[in-house]
Amino acid sequence: MEAVVITVVDVTNFLTASNASHEALKTANLLKGLSVNAMIMGERGTGKLTLARTILPSAPVIDGQHFDELLNALEKYDTIIIHRLDDIANLKRFEETLNRTKTRVIATGGFRYTSEQLENIFSIRFLIPPLRERLEDIALLSELFVQEAAITFGKIEFKNIENIRHDVSENAISLRRQIYLHCLLSGIEENNLMDVMENFLFSRMGSNNDYRKFLHLFEVPLIRAGIKKFKSQLQLADRLGLNRNTLRKKISDHAEYNLELKE
Structure with missing residues (x-):
């Protein structure tokens, strides 16, 4: 044999x-x-x-x-x-x-x-x-995976690469997957994003509380983006049209996602 x-x-x-x-x-x-x-x-x-x-x-x-x-x-x-x-x-x-x-x-x-x-x-x-103990290697591998993605997907303008939250839960496997996904979705349009969300939700819906169950998929990335862009609770609450207490409650509701914001 x-x-x-x-x-x-x-x-x-x-x-x-x-x-x-x-x-x-x-x-x-x-x-x-x-x-x-x-x-x-x-x-x-x-x-x-x-x-x-x-x-x-x-x-x-x-x-x-x-x-x-x-x-x-x-x-x-x-x-x-x-x-x-x-x-x-x-x-x-x-x-x-x-x-x-x-x-x-x-x-x-x-x-x-x-x-x-x-x-x-x-x-x-x-x-x-593991990579979580080799922080210098994360940056080097990230650069390599961005170059690989550019070859794989062609000439796409990859946006906000420096803001990626590095996923090293499976070391280079998860880091590469995350960077490829980010690069692939860099030029995504609103309709494409809604299609992705629709496909994601289709097989997961069926309980009596689906609206609350999946609301975090909108709120968490919205708050994260606001944290990076506006830097303070006051500014973010104002831009979102919320009072500060409502914003604080939403951050508290999603505490497991480590949403931190300066006053």
């Missing part, structure tokens, strides 16, 4: 601006010259696979969930990259096969297995911190 080889790579080009990413890349470069097994650990979307390919650029990439294909790859190749080691079905059998074949492995994974379970397999294990 032929091994199933992954042809796609992680969503990040492993760019370095923060100290943490510099150290991770330095470790990867050192591993190029060492014949040892190593595991790169971290959350989804932190650039683990990209970094693994930096170490073994010509090695096939095998998904850990394809266990039979993985065992076959250990028999067939001198070096492999295992993507998502956490998904391996039988770590003990994997270790036994690896000890016999002596294949060099660079693996990526999260935190399913303990240090004790991994220490006999991987001589070196190191962590890539």
Whole structure:
């Protein structure tokens, strides 16, 4: 049976601006010259696979969930990259096969297995911190994703890119998705926006309180935009035609969205 080889790579080009990413890349470069097994650990979307390919650029990439294909790859190749080691079905059998074949492995994974379970397999294990701890990298990746979006969508004037609230809940995956969506919608017209909202609401409506349930979809972005533009409660209330107490109540009603406004 032929091994199933992954042809796609992680969503990040492993760019370095923060100290943490510099150290991770330095470790990867050192591993190029060492014949040892190593595991790169971290959350989804932190650039683990990209970094693994930096170490073994010509090695096939095998998904850990394809266990039979993985065992076959250990028999067939001198070096492999295992993507998502956490998904391996039988770590003990994997270790036994690896000890016999002596294949060099660079693996990526999260935190399913303990240090004790991994220490006999991987001589070196190191962590890539999440983007929320690598703030300098967020700006660099954002710039990259804007450039990618410009190529993907053509010559569109991307507006207010600097005001994007960076979503790093899934690290580079959510950041890229957010920036692409922002760029795609930069030139949206009113009718297009209403079509998007209509499609969003169509499958979600059906309760007896839908008006109140979905009102925040209008009020939250309206207040956020006003906060950025007018900077004070007094000015925003005046522009919205509300008294200050009504505006304060609306901000309080949507407290989970962190709407903060100076007096």
